[in-house]
Amino acid sequence: MRTLAKWSIQDYHLMIDSGVLNNRFVELIEGEIVEMSPEGPLHRFINDKIAEYLRDLLRGQAKVFESHPIxxxxxxxxxxxxxxxxxxxxYLTRHPYPEDIYWLVEISNTTLEEDIGKKRKIYAQASINEYWIIDLxxxxxxxFREASGDDYxxxxxxxxxxxTPLAFPNLLVEVTNLIS
Incomplete structure (x- = not known):
């Protein structure tokens, strides 16, 4: 039986630095380099809209990154x-680590199974205490809240x-600004 070789974060960064992954839309998931789904116009529009809304709400309290590695x-x-x-x-010399993250958001129309399954599991294992999926x-x-083991x-x-995000108990995020 063959076993799939897993890549470490360090290996992955060396590949990025060497240019091996240039022009490849990939991410490292549980030691495997996975091609990411292409982003459609609706996904991009919703992503941009939500990010701008959260930036307005969180100005001076948190940084909102869009589609960047953690x-x-x-x-x-x-x-x-x-x-x-x-x-x-x-984040000048590194990407955010779990202890830097207040919460994560995935926008899903064709990736719901992956977002609810594998992504939820790896985010919970990393003790990211809050994770939202915008189901288009x-x-x-x-x-999802209160990470424990490999689930919430x-x-x-x-x-x-x-x-109301756990990290910001006085903040009210309007659902209609996330889904419409």
């Missing part, structure tokens, strides 16, 4: 949105009203 123990995914600690200069098919937000202790779905 570094976990054996993965370097590129979530659609990562809300991370300031100052932004923390059902126009809803699936919220809390899950709920909303289609209206507000969500």
């Amino acid at each position: 570094t976990l123990s054996n993965s370097e995914p590129e979530p659609d949105i990562a809300v991370v600690r300031l100052p932004n200069t923390n 098919n059902t126009t809803s937000v699936i919220v 202790q809390s899950k709920f779905t909303v289609t209206e009203g507000t969500i």
Whole structure:
């Protein structure tokens, strides 16, 4: 039986630095280099809209990154949105680590199975305490909270009203600004 060779974060960074992965749209997931799905216009539009909205809400409190890597123990995914600690200069020489991350957002229409399955698991294993999936098919937000092991202790779905992120208990995020 053959075994798939796994890549470390260091190996992956060496490949990036050497140019081997130039012009490849990939991310490292559990030691495997995985091609990412192409981004359609609707996904890009929603991603941009949500990021701008969160930047307005969080100005001076957090940095909102769009589709940039985060570094976990054996993965370097590129979530659609990562809300991370300031100052932004923390990320001059590295990507955000789990302890830098307030919450992550994935926007899903064709990737829902992957976002609910593998991505949820790796984010929970990294102790990222809050993870939202914007489900474009059902126009809803699936919220996962309280990472424990390889899953989350809390899950709920909303289609209206507000969500208060765990890291910002005085912040009200309008659901309609996320799904419409």
